[in-house]
Amino acid sequence: MSNHTHETSRLSLMQAAYVIARRDFLAILFSRAFFFFLLGPLFPVLVGGLAGSIGGEVQRSAATSEIGVVMSVEDRTALLAAREQLAPQIGGGLPNFQIIEGDGADDPQRVLEESRGNYAGIVSGTLSKPVLIGTQGQIDRWRGAIALLTATALGQSPSEFPDITTQAVATSGANDRADRLKTAQAGQLLLFLLTMLLAGMVLSNLVEEKANKIIEVLAAAIPIDAVFFGKLFAMLGVSFVGIAVWGSIGGSIMIAGGRSLSELADPAVGWPMFFGLGIAYFAMAYLLLGSLFLTIGAMATTVREVQTLSMPVTMIQLMVFFLAAFAMTQQGSAIELAAAIFPLSSPFAMLARAALDGALWPHALALGWQALAVAFFVKSGASLFKRRVMKSGPQGAKKRAKRSFWKRKPA
Amino acid sequence: MDMPLSDTQWKDNHLSDELPSTEPVNSAHPLAIEARGLVKTFEGTTAVDGVDISVREGAIYGILGPNGAGKTTTLRMLLGIIDPDEGVRRIFGHDRPHEIAKLIGYLPEERGLYPAMKSTEAIAFMGALRGLSLEEGRKRGLELLERHDLAHAADKQIRQLSKGMAQTVQLLGTLVHRPKLVVLDEPFSGLDAINQGKLERMIRELAENGTTVIFSTHVIHHAERLCEGVAIIAGGKVPYAGSVEAARDRIPAQVRLETRARDGKWRDALPEDARREGDFFQFSLPETGIEPLLRALIDGDAGILSLSIERAGLHDAFVHIAGEAAARALEADNVAEANT
Numbered sequence: 117m118s119n120h121t122h123e124t125s126r127l128s129l130m131q132a133a134y135v136i137a138r139r140d141f142l143a144i145l146f147s148r149a150f151f152f153f154l155l156g157p158l159f160p161v162l163v164g165g166l167a168g169s170i171g172g173e174v175q176r177s178a179a180t181s182e183i184g185v186v187m188s189v190e191d192r193t194a195l196l197a198a199r200e201q202l203a204p205q206i207g208g209g210l211p212n213f214q215i216i217e218g219d220g221a222d223d224p225q226r227v228l229e230e231s232r233g234n235y236a237g238i239v240s241g242t243l244s245k246p247v248l249i250g251t252q253g254q255i256d257r258w259r260g261a262i263a264l265l266t267a268t269a270l271g272q273s274p275s276e277f278p279d280i281t282t283q284a285v286a287t288s289g290a291n292d293r294a295d296r297l298k299t300a301q302a303g304q305l306l307l308f309l310l311t312m313l314l315a316g317m318v319l320s321n322l323v324e325e326k327a328n329k330i331i332e333v334l335a336a337a338i339p340i341d342a343v344f345f346g347k348l349f350a351m352l353g354v355s356f357v358g359i360a361v362w363g364s365i366g367g368s369i370m371i372a373g374g375r376s377l378s379e380l381a382d383p384a385v386g387w388p389m390f391f392g393l394g395i396a397y398f399a400m401a402y403l404l405l406g407s408l409f410l411t412i413g414a415m416a417t418t419v420r421e422v423q424t425l426s427m428p429v430t431m432i433q434l435m436v437f438f439l440a441a442f443a444m445t446q447q448g449s450a451i452e453l454a455a456a457i458f459p460l461s462s463p464f465a466m467l468a469r470a471a472l473d474g475a476l477w478p479h480a481l482a483l484g485w486q487a488l489a490v491a492f493f494v495k496s497g498a499s500l501f502k503r504r505v506m507k508s509g510p511q512g513a514k515k516r517a518k519r520s521f522w523k524r525k526p527a
Numbered sequence: 528m529d530m531p532l533s534d535t536q537w538k539d540n541h542l543s544d545e546l547p548s549t550e551p552v553n554s555a556h557p558l559a560i561e562a563r564g565l566v567k568t569f570e571g572t573t574a575v576d577g578v579d580i581s582v583r584e585g586a587i588y589g590i591l592g593p594n595g596a597g598k599t600t601t602l603r604m605l606l607g608i609i610d611p612d613e614g615v616r617r618i619f620g621h622d623r624p625h626e627i628a629k630l631i632g633y634l635p636e637e638r639g640l641y642p643a644m645k646s647t648e649a650i651a652f653m654g655a656l657r658g659l660s661l662e663e664g665r666k667r668g669l670e671l672l673e674r675h676d677l678a679h680a681a682d683k684q685i686r687q688l689s690k691g692m693a694q695t696v697q698l699l700g701t702l703v704h705r706p707k708l709v710v711l712d713e714p715f716s717g718l719d720a721i722n723q724g725k726l727e728r729m730i731r732e733l734a735e736n737g738t739t740v741i742f743s744t745h746v747i748h749h750a751e752r753l754c755e756g757v758a759i760i761a762g763g764k765v766p767y768a769g770s771v772e773a774a775r776d777r778i779p780a781q782v783r784l785e786t787r788a789r790d791g792k793w794r795d796a797l798p799e800d801a802r803r804e805g806d807f808f809q810f811s812l813p814e815t816g817i818e819p820l821l822r823a824l825i826d827g828d829a830g831i832l833s834l835s836i837e838r839a840g841l842h843d844a845f846v847h848i849a850g851e852a853a854a855r856a857l858e859a860d861n862v863a864e865a866n867t
Binding site for chain 2: 125126127131132135139143147324325328329330331332333334335336337338339502
């Protein structure tokens with residue numbers, strides 16, 4: 117044996133992973149593609165915003181439909197005055213009136229049937245015996261308001277309305293759990309969307325190394341596990357940068373729009389802890405799915421194979437999400453336990469639990485379990501990769517490339 | 528790589544029935560590499576079948592064989608990229624090569640760098656994989672580039688470099704952390720004659736500085752010019768591993784004799800394999816040496832005009848040891864590479 121000092125003759129697993137992660141993280145962060153990656157979610161938001169704006173306009177147009185008035189001059193004057201009087205108190209609850217004169221005044225039903233004007237209904241008759249004509253839905257909607265207005269016009273309604281002091285409560289015992297379920301659903305959905313949006317990127321992560329023949333340089337210098345860990349953490353870092361950017365923009369828009377988290381019920385563990393757990397579970401969900409995708413992607417020989425694999429992978433993600441979503445409604449059942457134990461659904465199930473149950477120890481347990489699963493997935497993936505991909509020289513590689521991923525025999 | 532020869536093919540092509548030789552190159556020096564009985568099978572095909580190699584520290588060692596013989600698989604097993612199914616390998620006494628990754632530099636046959644990386648960064652990154660800080664890697668990278676007349680390429684992306692320049696950058700990345708063992712898989716492949724010469728000088732310099740260099744090649748004259756020891760590999764087996772000199776000594780030296788007399792009693796003294804080629808006789812150097820023959824030639828009044836003794840080259844040794852088929856495959860690889 118030689119006399120070389122070998123105590124510090126290799127990088128530790130984490131040091132090696134850091135070298136890979138640093139290279140990948142910086143390479144992605146300073147690439148032009150990353151700018152488009154950041155812009156990515158803005159496109160659906162933009163499209164959604166446009167669609168919402170158009171839809172809102174249509175809805176507003178429909179909502180401002182008017183009630184036609186076919187009455188004597190005195191009655192309709194009194195009716196309009198009553199509306200003016202009540203508007204400060206009731207506001208949007210009152211219809212807009214449009215006086216119908218001349219053509220159509222003699223046959224209001226026909227005006228509606230022929231869809232003339234923008235009438236939701238027509239009030240005819242007298243103040244003491246008003247007749248509301250319209251579809252059943254519109255009649256149900258406006259009956260009360262017309263009764264109030266005609267009564268006011270007749271002087272039968274109180275002329276003054278006392279100010280009502282309001283005292284809102286955030287929740288009540290009866291709907292507490294239902295509201296938290298909504299928070300759980302929102303958290304789970306957001307976690308799923310982010311994971312689906314971001315973890316899929318890992319699928320093609322080793323393609324560059326394989327295409328550029330760098331993988332052998334890496335495999336000779338450091339353990340393949342370190343390559344896998346490094347790539348996963350680099351992509352996780354990139355994802356956090358993306359989330360921070362999107363979160364900042366989204367948060368600013370929410371604040372500018374006067375929206376806040378108070379629209380959702382407080383999660384059982386409280387918002388700060390819920391956010392903390394959300395970040396931890398996102399990291400775990402990302403690493404778990406990412407390690408699986410990295411292995412699948414690493415086994416593929418071409419970008420086309422990676423693309424083909426995307427669909428079943430997305431389906432797997434959806435199934436995992438559905439399992440967790442269903443488990444959320446079955447608190448305390450075997451299904452909830454199964455969803456919390458099955459590594460891929462565990463982060464989703466546990467985040468929902470954080471919204472519904474205040475106990476913290478299950479989260480410590482779950483995070484530990486998920487971290488173990490990540491280590492196992494990475495080890496297995498790296499071992500499979502080493503056995504099946506790192507085989508022989510360039511001609512062997514060409515032969516492998518021609519051979520389909522599916523037809524490959526087990527080693 | 529070509530498909531390895533089957534056992535039967537290998538035996539048919541193998542001229543000698545001797546057991547594979549693993550002559551120690553110099554037992555006074557500690558071993559940088561020691562492999563015993565390495566076996567690797569891929570999907571039922573044995574790529575490497577019982578490889579034994581010993582390389583002393585500071586030596587230049589060649590693994591010589593045609594494509595598909597098992598050279599790359601052997602190197603990958605030595606480096607721990609893949610694990611052998613059977614056998615043991617020790618690098619500087621360690622059976623887990625990753626444990627001493629900082630001491631090793633590796634240039635794979637399939638060259639590869641990140642195309643968007645600048646040359647200096649690529650060298651520094653390769654150093655970082657072997658434990659060198661990025662800062663030190665950049666500094667050394669720049670020095671290496673300057674020393675190899677590539678300073679102008681320091682800030683260029685790999686994709687902007689010619690193939691030869693990119694190969695040199697990768698080689699410098701292999702050396703940036705100053706490894707004690709450098710493993711080069713077909714390092715001369717794809718290089719023009721000038722760059723091959725530069726690489727040979729670089730390999731010699733490394734060895735002069737105490738670095739062990741092992742490289743695979745299918746070009747005999749590279750191994751013959753550079754190596755102290757070789758492993759001849761064919762069909763996944765190593766029929767010979769030892770010094771180049773000993774390999775050449777496997778074939779008796781050839782004697783070339785020119786005489787004034789065309790015939791005479793002295794001809795009885797010539798060995799059985801003596802054959803006339805024009806004015807010359809050509810035959811193997813007798814085991815008894817040249818002196819008894821000289822005496823017989825003089826006593827028989829043969830009139831010696833010239834006599835030369837030529838040692839067999841490594842090519843002849845390769846043919847003798849690995850067989851005609853392996854030699855033909857080697858030639859075919861050389862022709863194919865020359866054509867590309």
